Amino acid sequence: xxxxxxxxxxxxxxxxxxxxxxxxxxxxxxxxxxxxxxxxxxxxxxxxxxxxxxxxxxxxxxxxxxxxxxxxxxxxxxxxxxxxxxxxxxxxxxxxxxxxxxxxxxxxxxxxxxxxxxxxxxxxxxxxxxxxxxxxxxxxxxxxxxxxxxxxxxxxxxxxxxxxxxxxxxxxxxxxxxxxxxxxxxxxxxxxxxxxxxxxxxxxxxx
Amino acid sequence: xxxxxxxxxxxxxxxxxxxxxxxxxxxxxxxxxxxxxxxxxxxxxxxxxxxxxxxxxxxxxxxxxxxxxxxxxxxxxxxxxxxxxxxxxxxxxxxxxxxxxxxxxxxxxxxxxxxxxxxxxxxxxxxxxxxxxxxxxxxxxxxxxxxxxxxxxxxxxxxxxxxxxxxxxxxxxxxxxxxxxxxxxxxxxxxxxxxxxxxxxxxxxxxxxxxxxxxxxxxxxxxxxxxxxxxxxxxxxxxxxxxxxxxxxxxxxxxxxxxxxxxxxxxxxxxxxxxxxxxxxxxxxxxxxxxxxxxxxxxxxxxxxxxxxxxxxxxxxxxxxxxxxxxxxxxxxxxxxxxxxxxxxxxxxxxxxxxxxxxxxxxxxxxxxxxxxxxxxxxxxxxxxxxxxxxxxxxxxxxxx
Numbered sequence: 195x196x197x198x199x200x201x202x203x204x205x206x207x208x209x210x211x212x213x214x215x216x217x218x219x220x221x222x223x224x225x226x227x228x229x230x231x232x233x234x235x236x237x238x239x240x241x242x243x244x245x246x247x248x249x250x251x252x253x254x255x256x257x258x259x260x261x262x263x264x265x266x267x268x269x270x271x272x273x274x275x276x277x278x279x280x281x282x283x284x285x286x287x288x289x290x291x292x293x294x295x296x297x298x299x300x301x302x303x304x305x306x307x308x309x310x311x312x313x314x315x316x317x318x319x320x321x322x323x324x325x326x327x328x329x330x331x332x333x334x335x336x337x338x339x340x341x342x343x344x345x346x347x348x349x350x351x352x353x354x355x356x357x358x359x360x361x362x363x364x365x366x367x368x369x370x371x372x373x374x375x376x377x378x379x380x381x382x383x384x385x386x387x388x389x390x391x392x393x394x395x396x397x398x399x400x401x
Numbered sequence: 402x403x404x405x406x407x408x409x410x411x412x413x414x415x416x417x418x419x420x421x422x423x424x425x426x427x428x429x430x431x432x433x434x435x436x437x438x439x440x441x442x443x444x445x446x447x448x449x450x451x452x453x454x455x456x457x458x459x460x461x462x463x464x465x466x467x468x469x470x471x472x473x474x475x476x477x478x479x480x481x482x483x484x485x486x487x488x489x490x491x492x493x494x495x496x497x498x499x500x501x502x503x504x505x506x507x508x509x510x511x512x513x514x515x516x517x518x519x520x521x522x523x524x525x526x527x528x529x530x531x532x533x534x535x536x537x538x539x540x541x542x543x544x545x546x547x548x549x550x551x552x553x554x555x556x557x558x559x560x561x562x563x564x565x566x567x568x569x570x571x572x573x574x575x576x577x578x579x580x581x582x583x584x585x586x587x588x589x590x591x592x593x594x595x596x597x598x599x600x601x602x603x604x605x606x607x608x609x610x611x612x613x614x615x616x617x618x619x620x621x622x623x624x625x626x627x628x629x630x631x632x633x634x635x636x637x638x639x640x641x642x643x644x645x646x647x648x649x650x651x652x653x654x655x656x657x658x659x660x661x662x663x664x665x666x667x668x669x670x671x672x673x674x675x676x677x678x679x680x681x682x683x684x685x686x687x688x689x690x691x692x693x694x695x696x697x698x699x700x701x702x703x704x705x706x707x708x709x710x711x712x713x714x715x716x717x718x719x720x721x722x723x724x725x726x727x728x729x730x731x732x733x734x735x736x737x738x739x740x741x742x743x744x745x746x747x748x749x750x751x752x753x754x755x756x757x758x759x760x761x762x763x764x765x766x767x768x769x770x771x772x773x774x775x776x777x778x779x780x781x782x783x784x785x786x787x788x789x790x791x792x793x794x795x796x797x798x799x800x801x802x
Contacts, residue, residue, distance in 0.1 A: 216547050219538050223456045233605055237638055244637030244667035251666045262685050299671070306673035310699060313706040313731075321730035370722040373738040375768055377720035380742030381607045382550070383761040386557055387746075388610070392753050395617050395745060396610075396646060 201391040208389035248273065335361055442470040443525035444515035449532035457507040457536030463499045464515055464527060473517035473524060478502070481512045492518070505534040542802025549799070552767065557760030564756025572758055577716050577734035578747045581692075584714045585622045588689035594629040595619065596688035596713070598679060598704060600695020601635040601672055604642055607742075608720050612695035613639070613646055614745040615718075619692060620650025624659060632665040633682055635675040640667040676700035680707045693717040693732065694741060697724045705731035718744065739765075771795060 207229060214226025252266035276299075280291040322337075324330040341347035342358020387393035444464040452459035462478065478500050481487045490502055505511060510533050517525040539547070564570055588595045597619055599612040616632065623630040630647060634640040644665045651660040668678035680703065683691070691708040693701070693715065701717075701724040708715050709731050717728035718736025728735045736744060739761065746754035775795040782789030 215540075216543050217539055218455050219536050220456045237603060237636075240637035240641065241670075242637075243641060244670075247637075247640060247667045251663050254663065265681075299674070302677070303671065303673040306677050306703065307699065309703055313702045314727075317702060317706060317727065317730040373720070373722045373725065376737075376739035376765060377722075377742070379553075379761050379764045379768070380611075380720065380739035382553055382764070383557060383757050384607060384611055384742045384745075386554060387754065387757050392561065392757060393614065393745060395749065396614050397649075 197394065197397055200397055201394070205389055205391065208385065212385075212389070245273075245277075335365075440470045441473050441517050441519050441524035442467040443517050444476065444527035447513065447515055447527045447530045449511070449513045449530035451532060451534050452501060454537055454540045454542070457534055458503060458505055460502045460505045460511060460513070460532045460534050461499070462502065462513055462515075462530070465498060466495075471519065471524075473519045474521075475518045477516045477518060477523070479514050479516055479526075483510055505532075507534050507536055509533065540802070542800070545798035546801050549767075553760070553764040556763045556767075557757050560760035560763065561753050561756035564752035564754075564759070567752060570752070570755045570759050572743075572747060572755055575736065575740050575743065575747055577718065577736045577740065578744050580714070580716055580734050581619065581748065582622060584690035584692075584716055585619065585626055585628060587714055588623075589626040589628045591689040593689035594631050594686055595623050595690045595692070596679075596683065596686070596708075597630060597632045597692045598695070599632065599634060599639055599643060600693075600697055600719070601675055601700065602696040603636045604638045606696050608696040609639060611742050611744065612718075613642055615692070615694055615748070616643060617646045617650050618745070618748045620647040621654050624651040624654035624656040627656070627659065629661070630664060631682060631686065631688065633668050633675075633679050634665070635668065635670060635672075637667055640665060672698065672700055673703075676703045679704055683707050683711050683713070687711050688713050691715045693719075693728065694736070694744075695719065697721060702727040702731060708732075771799070 210222065210225050210229060213222045214229075217223070249270065252270050254260070255263040255266045256270075276291065276294060279289075279294060283289040283291060285291045318336070322329075322333040324333050338354060339358050339361055341350065342355045342361075347354040347358070384393070388396075443466075445467055447462065447464040449460055449462050452461045473495055475495060476493045476497060478490045478493065479487060480490055480502065490504065491500065493500060502511075502513070510531060512529045512531055514529045515527040516523045560570070585595055597616055599616060600606070600609050602609050604610065604613075620630055632640075632643050632647065634643055644662055647665055648657070648660050648662075651657050668675050682688075683704075684707065688708075688711070691713040693704060693708070694717065697704075697719050698721070701719070701721075705715060705717060705728055715732035716734045716736070717732040718741040719725060719728065720738045720741055722738070725735065725737055729737075743758050743761070746758045775792055778788045778792035778795065782792045
């Protein structure tokens with residue numbers, strides 16, 4: 195029973211969602227829509243689980259003075275201040291919650307995002323080494339695309355932007371679509387394995 | 402001479418006065434005619450049809466508005482049924498040119514017309530249009546995909562049966578998956594933890610599901626080797642599922658005592674907040690092995706480069722085409738697209754699962770043939786029309802509407 199009930203639930207819900215994609219008729223549509231709503235409700239409700247876990251983990255760290263426990267009060271303070279501000283004043287515009295979000299959370303997010311520029315540079319520096327013919331091909335393509343993206347490329351030779359467009363439109367799109375087709379086949383295969391109970395490792399065993 | 406001049410001046414003044422009187426106050430009959438000519442604009446070319454691809458109970462209406470005339474205050478959609486009942490369905494703002502009546506009964510013939518309101522009264526109405534609502538059993542634009550799905554399912558089930566019979570199935574080596582044991586072993590030797598990042602999407606994403614399945618196997622391996630396993634998550638549901646999966650892995654390895662629930666923790670739903678949190682864990686804990694498996698967006702390189710900077714062996718895998726180059730550049734091993742979904746079967750070596758992998762490959766071969774035939778048909782179709790219809794058929798077959 196420990197395996198049969200989850201497998202039955204997976205099969206029924208999986209089949210409903212597959213049919214929901216192809217059949218607009220009732221009761222499939224109603225069932226499919228309801229299942230999607232249920233997922234939204236479960237996800238929304240589970241945010242409390244996440245918040246509780248966050249509090250539990252950090253309170254425990256402080257209590258037991260575990261490694262790096264000094265960061266935990268910062269996390270908890272940030273969490274509690276935002277939570278209480280939202281609870282008392284609401285989350286609408288021009289309220290303390292919105293002010294903190296726009297002036298603290300959003301800039302910190304942007305800061306993290308801006309790090310990407312430096313990481314791209316360091317990763318490109320390592321990746322674009324002409325160590326073999328494939329790496330050389332990558333290096334040449336990248337060089338053309340980068341030059342084609344900036345005005346100096348066209349100043350050097352007016353065909354460079356055209357070469358960049360060709361590289362992005364044909365070899366790049368073909369490669370991306372190949373990955374997508376392969377991934378789509380993987381999605382179908384994984385879904386079938388799950389729906390038909392062939393893949394059971396997520397239930398804790400193959401018996 | 403003086404008399405003549407005075408006469409002319411008087412004549413001019415009289416003419417000017419008459420002309421001014423003409424301009425200032427036109428005859429009453431002319432005003433009436435002008436107002437009668439400006440009629441209220443009405444809806445024209447009204448078309449009513451059953452809403453396609455739905456569960457019924459819906460009729461779609463489209464119309465245009467006359468360009469000349471007085472603009473109405475609002476529009477009203479009216480309908481009558483075969484029993485003579487007339488009803489006003491809705492009032493719409495001027496400028497609306499379509500409406501979907503969701504209150505129709507299937508099989509009932511309705512007459513629809515659009516009226517123009519001005520000052521609260523109906524000043525004009527459109528011609529009538531007739532429609533009957535009905536339910537459809539299948540999305541017509543998805544029939545081709547349904548056929549392809551059945552074919553792929555049949556092939557996968559066929560290969561699963563072959564696998565069950567015990568026939569040896571060749572699966573090419575996937576370096577990233579072969580390295581899983583090495584990565585966990587390295588972490589054990591170095592006495593450092595293993596970090597598993599299941600992407601930033603929720604459990605409704607198939608990549609997260611594939612990632613969680615791999616997490617189960619990694620958890621069993623870390624339990625056997627005795628390495629701590631850290632799983633920071635971006636979604637609460639993923640955290641709950643990951644806790645269960647890891648616990649199960651430890652149970653299967655007979656090391657339930659080593660399971661630490663606090664190691665699978667929720668950080669935040671925020672994309673870059675999560676990236677910052679995971680980067681912090683990497684820098685503080687210095688894991689020896691990092692698994693980045695699942696759905697990633699712009700944070701992929703931030704995570705992978707930080708992982709690289711702490712000297713961890715990194716195995717990444719995603720089906721996001723735009724993030725794969727970042728992982729290839731920054732990680733030791735990368736599972737590209739389908740390899741992420743093949744991981745569970747590859748690691749378990751179960752015949753049934755390997756059979757499904759073989760079926761997946763057969764499906765890819767099918768699409769490869771379809772693409773080649775399509776390219777040839779489309780190329781030749783420019784000169785030979787029968788091939789053009791072949792190309793069109795193939796395009797319709799794989800297009801999902």
